[in-house]
Amino acid sequence: MKIDRVKMPVQEPNIRNCNFNEVALGLDLQLAKIEASRCLDCKNPRCVKECPVNIDIPAFIKSIKEENIEEAYFTIYKSNILPSICGRVCPQEKQCEGACILGIKSEPVSIGALERFVGDYAITNNLKIEECIIENNIKVAIVGSGPAGIACAVSLRRLGYTVDIYEALHEFGGVLQYGIPEFRLPKSIVSTEINKAKTMGVNFFKNIIIGKSITINQLLNEYNYKSIFLGNGAGLPKSLGLKGENLTGIYFANEFLTRVNLMKANQFPEAPTPVRIGQNVAIVGGGNVAMDAARTAKRLGAKNVFVLYRRDMNALPARLEEVHHAIEEEIDFRLLLNPVEFIGENYQVKQVKCEIMELGEKDASGRRRPMPTNKFKTFDIDSCVISIGQSPNPIIKKATPNLEVDNRGRVIVNDYQTSIPGVFAGGDVVTGAATVILAMGAGKDAAIQMDKYIQTNKD
Ligand SMILES: Cc1cc2nc3c(=O)[nH]c(=O)nc-3n(C[C@H](O)[C@H](O)[C@H](O)COP(=O)(O)OP(=O)(O)OC[C@H]3O[C@@H](n4cnc5c(N)ncnc54)[C@H](O)[C@@H]3O)c2cc1C
Known part of the structure; x- marks a missing residue:
């Protein structure tokens, strides 16, 4: 049946x-x-x-x-x-x-x-798994406590390593903590899941920015880590590069979502960080981040939240479930529109001007390419959240000249090995913004390579 x-x-x-x-x-x-x-x-x-x-x-x-x-x-x-x-x-x-x-x-x-x-x-049911870890007393460092860092840390800990995770923020979990909203991923779940790594003996250090507080060189030479994993993600937002983009009321999704998820702006004034969005909110982009920003804006009390996307509904890169939920929550999808200018008054954004697009031939992504038509539409807005992608933050690269990165700032690796011997990388910092499970897979696989490297280079 x-x-x-x-x-x-x-x-x-x-x-x-x-x-x-x-x-x-x-x-x-x-x-x-x-x-x-x-x-x-x-x-x-x-x-x-x-x-x-x-x-x-x-x-x-x-x-x-x-x-x-x-x-x-x-x-x-x-x-x-x-x-x-x-x-x-x-x-x-x-x-x-x-x-x-x-x-x-x-x-x-x-x-x-x-x-x-x-x-x-x-x-x-508080299920606990006692793991038998045979200590090898070899120290390894992980930069970033997102899914890539956690997966790498757990795999190395299981092999007996002393694993220290360094996190720039005051909470652990990376995007799971500061990016994905509570209504999709409760933060109590994130903390409980991450605590499993703590129970296994992984050490977590917060408020430490590698590349500023401590350099990679120091980790290797002064702190005596035998290998390092860079799992510092892709936290630098891409800008549209448009006239008026610095007007008040225009946010990057990272900042907007961090204010709500990490700084609890939705509980303002009980929480100290506000976020002001008004009644008409435009969201630029069509991925998971854009869906999260749109649904968050709605929950903060905006009357009209609309997604501006330059392709059609079929090409939205967000998870199907998120799109479906956004539609049910009355998020408006205004498609085949590409913002070209923000118009303001007294430094406050008032309108977004968009070029109407039409679909052309398929591009490298297999989706039909959006083509400009030289026809325009303008919408009144009180705020706008830009969600068109992220790349890795350049802090570590700036402090580590011999770390090779590509023209988008992504760390170049060969089997997770970077250009610096003993320093490995995986997750969004290598691939650019991707997914939780791909980051975890990279963290796990990188751990195998790090173990091989350490065992081969033992004194
Ligand atoms: C809003 C949003 C929604 C998403 N939704 C989904 C989804 O539904 N499904 C899905 O699969 N994927 C989703 N993603 C993508 C997914 O979250 C990422 O691909 C994944 O988190 C990448 O993991 P990571 O460990 O490489 O990096 P991150 O999760 O970004 O973690 C990196 C960590 O490194 C820390 N760090 C950065 N620089 C330093 C430094 N110099 N020193 C110390 N620490 C540092 C950061 O603070 C951060 O905690 C979403 C992303 C966003 C932004």
């Missing part, structure tokens, strides 16, 4: 767009078992190959079917210590679920929802 894909319960759109509580409410055991029963347990599971950290997906789903959730958790934990996070934010439709055989004729198994269910079960 064909069983339909289970739908995850969510908060009603007109209720949730006024609060910051989590939108998707998760599956209970009964729903999880129904969804798990849809898995075909393929002999040659394509989902595992498409998972950047190669979780044994059929095995953990089988354990859910058998109601052995602890076993399911242990299976996932071997490959990924952050299941409650990845279950919530991975673009599953492009990875594991995209490869699910069931998806050819109907809907794929909801692997992400099941992963989240198992991760949340482990948190609620």
Whole structure:
């Protein structure tokens, strides 16, 4: 008998767009078992190959079917210590679920929802895994506590290394903490998941900017780290380079989201950092960051929030679920529009002028290229959030001249090895803005290379 894909319960759109509580409410055991029963347990599971950290997906789903959730958790934990996070934010439709055989004729198994269910079960039931770590007393340093840094740290710790993570901000987790909003990824979940690394003995140091407080050279030569992993992400926003872009009321998504997620601007004046957006808010961009900015603006009380995107709906790079949720929350999508100028009065932005685009031939990304038409439209706005991408912050490069980077500031690596012996890199700092699970996969793989390097270069 064909069983339909289970739908995850969510908060009603007109209720949730006024609060910051989590939108998707998760599956209970009964729903999880129904969804798990849809898995075909393929002999040659394509989902595992498409998972950047190669979780044994059929095995953990089988354990859910058998109601052995602890076993399911242990299976996932071997490959990924952050299941409650990845279950919530991975673009599953492009990875594991995209490869699910069931998806050819109907809907794929909801692997992400099941992963989240198992991760949340482990948190609620305080499941702990004692790992037997044999200390080797060799010190390694990790720069950045985002998913790449955490995954690398955990893999190295399991091999017995003394692992120190250095984080520039006052909270750990990278984008998971300061970028992805509470209504998609509760910060209590981020902290609980990261605490697992602390329990394993990974040391965390905050408020230390590598490249300013301590240099890479010092880490290697004065602090005696045998190897370093750069997982410092891509936190530098790209600008549109337009006239009027420095008017008051124009934010970069990073700043806007950090003010809300990390500095709790939504709780102003109880929290000290405000964010002023007004009633009409334009969001420029079509990725996950743009969706998060739009939905956050709505929750801060803006009446009209519209996304300006230069291609069409099919080309939006954001996760399908986020687009779907944004539409339900009455975010307006104004497509085939490219901002060309911001117009202000008394230094405050008042309007955004956009060129109307049309779609031409396919470009290198496989999507139809937006072409200018020399026709324009102008919209009244009180604020605008620019979300068109990020590149790595140049602080480390500036303090480390022999670190090779490309013309976009991304660290150049060969098998995760940078141009400096013993210094490795992975995640967004190498690829540019990508995904949580790709960053984790890079962190894990880089750890293997770091171990090889250290073992080969032992005194
Ligand atoms: C708003 C937003 C929403 C997103 N949504 C999704 C999503 O739904 N799904 C998904 O898969 N991906 C999403 N992404 C992308 C994903 O979060 C990133 O690809 C991922 O976090 C990259 O991990 P990372 O560890 O390489 O870098 P980061 O997460 O950026 O972590 C880098 C860390 O290094 C620290 N750091 C930087 N410089 C220094 C320094 N000099 N010294 C010390 N520490 C330093 C930073 O403070 C930060 O904590 C989103 C990104 C954003 C911005």
